Amino acid sequence: MEKIISGIQQMGIGVPNVQEIWKWYREMFGMDVRIFEEAAEAPLMIDYTGDTVQSRTATLALSMEGGGGFEIWQYTSRPTEKAEFDIQLGDLGFYACRMKSRDVEASYNFHKSKGVKIIGGLNKNPNGEFNYFLEDPNGNLFNVVPEKEFFRNTKHASKMGGVAGVLIGVSDIDKSLKLYKDVLGYDIVEYDMETQFGCFNGLPSGDQKFRRVLLAHKDERMGPFSKLLGPSKIELVEAKERTGRKIFDNRYWGDWGFIHLCFDVQGMEVLKKDCEDNGFPFTVDSGDTFDMGEAGGRFSYVEDPDGALVEFVETHKVPIMKKFGWYINLKKKDPKKRLPNWMLRAMGMNRVK
Numbered sequence: 001m002e003k004i005i006s007g008i009q010q011m012g013i014g015v016p017n018v019q020e021i022w023k024w025y026r027e028m029f030g031m032d033v034r035i036f037e038e039a040a041e042a043p044l045m046i047d048y049t050g051d052t053v054q055s056r057t058a059t060l061a062l063s064m065e066g067g068g069g070f071e072i073w074q075y076t077s078r079p080t081e082k083a084e085f086d087i088q089l090g091d092l093g094f095y096a097c098r099m100k101s102r103d104v105e106a107s108y109n110f111h112k113s114k115g116v117k118i119i120g121g122l123n124k125n126p127n128g129e130f131n132y133f134l135e136d137p138n139g140n141l142f143n144v145v146p147e148k149e150f151f152r153n154t155k156h157a158s159k160m161g162g163v164a165g166v167l168i169g170v171s172d173i174d175k176s177l178k179l180y181k182d183v184l185g186y187d188i189v190e191y192d193m194e195t196q197f198g199c200f201n202g203l204p205s206g207d208q209k210f211r212r213v214l215l216a217h218k219d220e221r222m223g224p225f226s227k228l229l230g231p232s233k234i235e236l237v238e239a240k241e242r243t244g245r246k247i248f249d250n251r252y253w254g255d256w257g258f259i260h261l262c263f264d265v266q267g268m269e270v271l272k273k274d275c276e277d278n279g280f281p282f283t284v285d286s287g288d289t290f291d292m293g294e295a296g297g298r299f300s301y302v303e304d305p306d307g308a309l310v311e312f313v314e315t316h317k318v319p320i321m322k323k324f325g326w327y328i329n330l331k332k333k334d335p336k337k338r339l340p341n342w343m344l345r346a347m348g349m350n351r352v353k
Contacts, residue, residue: 003274004335005185007181007229007265008068009313010060011163013095014254015138018074025061026118027353029099030156031070034352035060035318039076040327044284048253048309052079055340056254064348066151066230067100067162071262073254082139082256083247089240090210092169092306093247094258096133097140100147100164100232103131106146107159126191127214131163140257142228143167145195148228152345165233166261168308169247172239173213175305183278184263184310186215186234193202194240209240223266224330225313228347246307254308260301262311266335268298271312316349 015021028034046053047317055077062069074080101107108122111134119141130144145162170176180186203324210329213236221229253259265271270318272282284301296317313326315329328343 004266006223065161098165
């Protein structure tokens, strides 16, 4: 079997109240399909949770517009802690989640009408495309960007789909490319530039210089969920005049903010060797099938050069229509073959209003 990366499955978001913020994500982004919801302990993550097994509740939600989903994650065994410092552009880790839009100006007007906190207004990126940043009620940043590929039109008022990538603060872009470009296949450099703070739409960073590199992937993603997950881009940002601080410094995985970036994969053993050969050994590996109640598979984690956690999930079981008890066993499927559209669309039956 070969290594297959189907796309970004989800962005992990640590929150103080899952149900409260998920309601906001449904209204503002259309992330209204529940794939699973489960309360359990997280023993395999003990190295990232203070050498103590912590309890949590997690909900995986997505939009039938396509794009990656959100794994909305809340501690139940301890309070969810915020960073003790003001996070700035150039700090190390997942700084902003890219969200795809059919019409960026329409999305901007929708969010403005809803009183969403928009940072810096509507601006053009170095590619000349309109985009903007917004803050959710927990202070997490989202970058709304244009995208042409969508799975279906849900007619949500936001004109948005799901996760289309991420903006990551790194200490050395060239070192980070070893993971994001060589291992994860983001092999197109759309721009590589040094710039002043002003082009970042008013994000808090001070008057500094940054190197920013936007990565895309040349090859169309394959695998069961690739039609739904769609293409994505990763922007790496390196502060040139200061040393970035780790966003999760003195905190646990699962605390407030973007806790991991998760890829849907097939061929986990091949991927494991590829990661090891490139200097990114698995730090967590569930080994066999883990059970998430309504879904199951194998998961693993690696750390990027600055310690940000990248997750891989090889899905074995996923609910298609839970109320009818219909699940699909992907272990019996061709790992490169895409699931048919009608089967993916059926997942929309798990929609929560």
